[in-house]
Amino acid sequence: VSRHETTETIAFSGVNPATGHRKSALVAIAGNPNAGKTTLFNVLTGIRAKTANFPGTTVEIKRGRLSSAHEDITLLDLPGMYSLDPSTPDEAVARTMLTGPEKPDIILTVLDATNLERNLLFASQLLDLDIPMIIAITAMDVADRRGVHVDIDGLRAELGCPVVAVSGRTGDGVPELRNVLLTTLAGRKEHVWSPCDLCRGCPISTRHKWSRDLCGRCVRAPLTPSAQHTEELDRWLTHPVYGLLAFLAVMIGIFFLIFKTAEWPMTWIEMSFETAAKGLDAVLADHLFKDMLINGVLAGVGGILVFLPQICLLFLALVILEDTGYLARAALVMDRWMKRIGLPGKAFVPMLTAHACAIPAIMATRVLEHPRDRLLTILVAPLLSCAARLPVYVMIVGLLVPDSPGKAALLLSGAYFVGIGAALGAAWVFRHTILPGKHQPLIIELPDYRCPSLRTALLFTLDRAVIFLKQAGTLILVFSMIMWFLASFPQTDPGEAVADGEHTITTELENSYAGRLGRIIEPVIRPLGFDWQIGIGLISSFAAREVLVSTMAIIYGMEGEGEESESFLDTLRQSRRRDGSPVFGIATCMSLLVFYILAAQCIPTQIITRRETGQWRWAFLQLGYMNALAYVAALLTYQILRFSGL
Amino acid sequence: MPINMDTHLTTLQADEKAVCPLSQLQAGEQGWVHCTTTAAANAPSLSGLGLFEGVPLTVLRQRDPMILRVFGTRLGIAHEVANGILVRKSPL
Numbered sequence: 001v002s003r004h005e006t007t008e009t010i011a012f013s014g015v016n017p018a019t020g021h022r023k024s025a026l027v028a029i030a031g032n033p034n035a036g037k038t039t040l041f042n043v044l045t046g047i048r049a050k051t052a053n054f055p056g057t058t059v060e061i062k063r064g065r066l067s068s069a070h071e072d073i074t075l076l077d078l079p080g081m082y083s084l085d086p087s088t089p090d091e092a093v094a095r096t097m098l099t100g101p102e103k104p105d106i107i108l109t110v111l112d113a114t115n116l117e118r119n120l121l122f123a124s125q126l127l128d129l130d131i132p133m134i135i136a137i138t139a140m141d142v143a144d145r146r147g148v149h150v151d152i153d154g155l156r157a158e159l160g161c162p163v164v165a166v167s168g169r170t171g172d173g174v175p176e177l178r179n180v181l182l183t184t185l186a187g188r189k190e191h192v193w194s195p196c197d198l199c200r201g202c203p204i205s206t207r208h209k210w211s212r213d214l215c216g217r218c219v220r221a222p223l224t225p226s227a228q229h230t231e232e233l234d235r236w237l238t239h240p241v242y243g244l245l246a247f248l249a250v251m252i253g254i255f256f257l258i259f260k261t262a263e264w265p266m267t268w269i270e271m272s273f274e275t276a277a278k279g280l281d282a283v284l285a286d287h288l289f290k291d292m293l294i295n296g297v298l299a300g301v302g303g304i305l306v307f308l309p310q311i312c313l314l315f316l317a318l319v320i321l322e323d324t325g326y327l328a329r330a331a332l333v334m335d336r337w338m339k340r341i342g343l344p345g346k347a348f349v350p351m352l353t354a355h356a357c358a359i360p361a362i363m364a365t366r367v368l369e370h371p372r373d374r375l376l377t378i379l380v381a382p383l384l385s386c387a388a389r390l391p392v393y394v395m396i397v398g399l400l401v402p403d404s405p406g407k408a409a410l411l412l413s414g415a416y417f418v419g420i421g422a423a424l425g426a427a428w429v430f431r432h433t434i435l436p437g438k439h440q441p442l443i444i445e446l447p448d449y450r451c452p453s454l455r456t457a458l459l460f461t462l463d464r465a466v467i468f469l470k471q472a473g474t475l476i477l478v479f480s481m482i483m484w485f486l487a488s489f490p491q492t493d494p495g496e497a498v499a500d501g502e503h504t505i506t507t508e509l510e511n512s513y514a515g516r517l518g519r520i521i522e523p524v525i526r527p528l529g530f531d532w533q534i535g536i537g538l539i540s541s542f543a544a545r546e547v548l549v550s551t552m553a554i555i556y557g558m559e560g561e562g563e564e565s566e567s568f569l570d571t572l573r574q575s576r577r578r579d580g581s582p583v584f585g586i587a588t589c590m591s592l593l594v595f596y597i598l599a600a601q602c603i604p605t606q607i608i609t610r611r612e613t614g615q616w617r618w619a620f621l622q623l624g625y626m627n628a629l630a631y632v633a634a635l636l637t638y639q640i641l642r643f644s645g646l
Numbered sequence: 647m648p649i650n651m652d653t654h655l656t657t658l659q660a661d662e663k664a665v666c667p668l669s670q671l672q673a674g675e676q677g678w679v680h681c682t683t684t685a686a687a688n689a690p691s692l693s694g695l696g697l698f699e700g701v702p703l704t705v706l707r708q709r710d711p712m713i714l715r716v717f718g719t720r721l722g723i724a725h726e727v728a729n730g731i732l733v734r735k736s737p738l
Binding site: 082115 | 694
């Protein structure tokens with residue numbers, strides 16, 4: 001491989017030749033995963049970056065403006081990749097972006113100083129593209145500590161393109177990089193890389209010889225530069241037993257922190273929605289519009305927004321774990337367990353997340369590279385017991401074992417285990433039916449442990465929060481309105497309700513479309529031990545599962561009293577059918593519990609599934625198979641318990 | 647004891663047994679990648695990650711998934727991929 005230097009001005013002038021207008025200059029940031037690409041992108045663009053899916057795919061590309069620059073410069077953060085071979089969706093998208101009609105004006109290649117020889121292999125592929133390049137060398141401080149010295153001037157002379165040492169964490173070298181970017185774009189830079197024809201598509205061994213020789217000339221390193229601390233820590237953190245224990249400890253710790261820390265902001269959100277509802281109630285006249293605002297919009301969107309703090313904290317924790325390098329170790333430790341059911345080790349992260357809420361879990365499946373593994377995880381994640389199921393579990397467990405905390409804890413844990421078992425079982429079934437093929441065998445880089453960048457973590461979290469809020473503000477809002485409509489129409493004449501001597505709200509609900517639907521589905525749910533009132537609860541649960549508890553409170557005329565209070569549970573317990581048998585007998589309660597563990601009743605989850613898979617059919621499959629499974633399991637539970645005389 | 651490299655290389659070239667699947671290398675052993683076979687072909691970016699002919703590596707952990715030191719970094723790699731990578735063991 002050889003190099004030519006020319007004294008031509010860089011082809012890019014930023015001017016559209018057809019129109020003569022200056023167009024926005026495009027700079028693509030490319031590099032191996034863990035090379036420090038995203039940290040550098042964040043430093044260069046600030047918080048003005050936007051994440052969007054590449055059209056027709058779920059590969060995310062971050063796009064931002066170069067801050068404090070007078071010129072119109074757009075930066076693209078390409079997915080981290082090891083080569084330009086389109087073997088993964090990320091690499092295929094990156095290749096399309098680099099070679100397509102809108103190819104960038106400059107590639108900013110990020111190379112890790114501690115692993116320059118391998119990073120240069122990828123750089124050599126980028127050099128083949130005939131696009132002007134600037135090279136940013138990161139992790140110089142770590143290289144220094146290991147006694148590795150990189151000759152930046154030497155590299156610059158050898159490569160014939162600007163080479164800058166930078167640190168996205170400390171900001172060192174960033175102003176210089178920014179200047180180099182601007183001068184290169186302005187066409188003032190005289191040198192330009194012109195790759196040699198011999199190198200195009202040359203075998204990897206030729207590329208390696210080139211990178212090895214280049215490093216031989218420009219890098220001074222001890223014979224075996226090793227990351228002693230990393231390897232020492234890995235001895236414990238990747239150990240089959242200690243590694244597993246460490247992983248469980250980390251995850252339980254994170255969940256504990258998330259649930260504890262999220263309590264306050266969740267209360268604030270709930271309180272502000274309540275205050276808003278009270279305010280509207282006081283200000284607006286009694287009208288359908290007011291009812292829609294309070295019971296449709298505020299209740300629906302508030303009910304889902306309350307999970308925002310948990311979602312943000314979870315993503316913050318995950319991105320920090322990833323940035324420290326620990327997540328790669330967790331994937332390694334979990335791989336031997338997860339592969340038995342046909343999932344890669346990394347799938348454990350979204351599956352754990354699903355215990356808080358299926359929505360961030362589905363969003364977190366982006367850690368999985370292979371589309372089939374992602375799809376499989378998305379399909380089964382909602383089977384894991386999310387936080388919204390907990391109030392329902394608590395209600396049913398309270399009905400079943402009122403005076404025995406020990407048994408209650410056992411039953412509650414049982415519910416979680418049924419969910420885990422069902423998710424693993426469903427994953428196995430899908431892998432052997434509609435999503436056949438082996439899971440991607442593990443091959444993962446274990447980067448050096450390092451101090452995470454809080455800035456990167458916060459920006460990533462902000463990004464996820466915006467995605468979630470957009471969903472809550474659009475599709476979820478529409479769905480909340482539909483649910484409100486079903487529960488409010490047709491309206492009952494107030495006089496009629498009083499004449500019946502019944503609770504007005506109860507009568508309204510009975511006469512509503514939701515109530516009528518409850519009666520319509522009664523023959524279908526009767527074999528599960530449910531009557532039409534529970535039917536209304538099931539239907540209203542489609543807004544969010546925990547609504548069952550408040551619906552039950554409304555139906556049984558207990559609105560306004562504490563839903564977890566003993567009087568509420570007593571009322572439910574004392575409810576009798578026409579034949580005098582209790583409505584909430586053991587068989588019905590167990591059947592209801594099994595149904596709520598397995599059923600897909602959270603439409604926002606399906607909306608996110610549609611968004612992440614790009615197709616409605618997967619959302620419908622998720623909805624269909626989970627509810628079919630829930631129906632059959634609840635049917636068996638009820639009939640077997642009835643048969644046993646319970 | 648000093649090793650006569652010339653004699654050693656001749657022995658290695660003659661001895662085909664020196665080539666074995668990567669998964670058979672024990673912790674602490676070193677080798678060079680001899681070739682990657684179709685068994686490992688479905689693993690993405692093998693060469694991008696630094697596993698291609700002529701690359702020296704050290705096994706840090708043999709147990710599945712194994713851990714290697716390649717170039718300046720470490721790779722975690724399942725035995726089913728490592729089985730498809732043939733390596734030439736280097737003398738200790």
